[in-house]
Amino acid sequence: MFELIVYGIVLGSIIALGAIGLTMVYRIVGFANFAHGEFMTAGAYVALFIVSILLPWIGFPDSRFVPLSFGWRMVIAFPITMGAVALLAILADKILYKKLRTKKSGAVILAMSSLGASFIIRMTILIIWGSDYIFYRPGLMRPALHLPLGIKIRPDQIFIFCAAIFLVILLHLFLKRTKMGKAMRATADNTDLALVTGIDTERIISWTWAIGGGLAAAGGVLYGIDVQLHPGMGWNFLIPIFAATILGSIGNIYGALIGGFVIGIAQQVSTAFLAPTYKLAVAFMIMIIILLVRPQGIFGKE
């Protein structure tokens, strides 16, 4: 049981990385981004391209930080991937959502457009890589560490948790300390007031997409390190990240973080009673219960 909770925290930190971006986009750009899961998939595959094709091609040596399953190649690929998916998110906004915003299309039309974008991203990945399951480093034995309370955990999983927490702290500092971060919080609080005070909301929106896309990409890569890559992985994260977002109240970054952990732990603990394939349904059931009991989420006002 303790072991499942620990696994849930690892999964939860990945869900949180997706949910934080989703909740920011939801509040600042103002619609439910159904392509957010696909940003995670895109991140996982961009990193795959960098570590298995680009870096070997320029002759970058292969290395491995024993006992972790990756080395310098992944360390270099990680920030580049986050930047690339951040650009992808901004690009999607410029090509699709910005035009719909200026046409005064409703939030539902934007959400539908993002659903279309999610299929476009997934199909592109399927065309390039096909539908197989892929490992970053195939054929590697990944022994687990034995911790007290009978917990078996792989070093990779400890790294995943630490990396996610590190990114959340960075985001926290960005929002509290920088001018852009403060402007973003102001826009999230009240868009009209932000406009009046001379904040360039279009710039804020681009930054929001960049952060959302970057964090989702990080989540995707970390999931790839933990489990494996599959074109449907982001789609399977969509319900959990929406559940985490709603649980933590839409627009609340710290709520999304906690929501992510709650959903992750619930999904892993459920495998003690249910078939593991039902993890998605568990996240969905929690979401339905929140909608019935407290639709504004745990941090929402009445």
Add this chain to the structure above:
Amino acid sequence: MEFSGILSYVVSLAIMAGIYAIFCLGLNIQWGYTGLFNIGIAGFFCIGAYTSAMITTPMPSGIYAQYVHQIFGLNLPFIFGLLGAAIVCGIIALLIGIPTLRLGEDYLAIATLGIAETIRLIFNNEQWLANGPRGLMDMPQPFHNLVSPQNYNYIYLVITIIAMIIIYMAIEKAIRSPWGRVLRAIREDEGSASMSGKDIFNFKMQSLIFGSMVMGIGGALYAHYTKAISPSVFTPLYGTFIIWVMLMAGGSGNNKGAILGAYVIWGIWVGTKFVTDFLPYTLQSRAPYIRFLIIGILLEIILLYRPQGLMGEEKRISKLID
């Protein structure tokens, strides 16, 4: 290919497009007239197909009972399958509407998406329910003893078109009634509809249930056409996304547009198969993804440049008032 081969191909194409047209009509009630964002059509598709299959097939007996498991098998005529599919889908819609219809419009979207995925998981995992991933087979086809099996599709085409016309007329009648006017009022401005004393939640619920029942009939017609269903059929791509593209292409808020959109997009979908056949051999296995990519791009183009679709919403008031 000789003439009869082409003709039977066109007939099979027309049947599938007709079944998709019924889904579009159901979605049009929800989205086109009420503004409900249901992205879990695949779930109703799945439930409709399985319900009708189990109502019309007998319980497996003898040696079959060891290989095929299903929770019930009533062996009733085809028409009971259609009705049962509609009723069960209506109940599912009621259950999904209760937690979501009082909230913002995208909550329904997330919830319907979730229910569709959950339904597919349940049918995939629960062997006792409807034979798990292998699914059910040999659904009876009405009037199959009238003609030889290779000509049966002509009869099924007529059945599909009759079902489509009856549903079309029922929706047209409902939409032109005071009930339909309330739905459109809710879509345009919920606040003012509410101030006119309309119970928004109730009307939205009725629209969601009505549309989902139509989708259930679509699912049932699909099951008896293909005579074999399994959970892998009811994916978000084939079960939800393509239907949205059809409705947006044809024109939401227009029942003729919904039918037209289904035929046009199904035509494009089938047509792209002929194009991808010319691709180099290595790309052949990826051809379905290329075709879906095209459909996805098509949706974005429609949303950006022609949001009213091919036909646009039909005027329901006097032509003299603009």
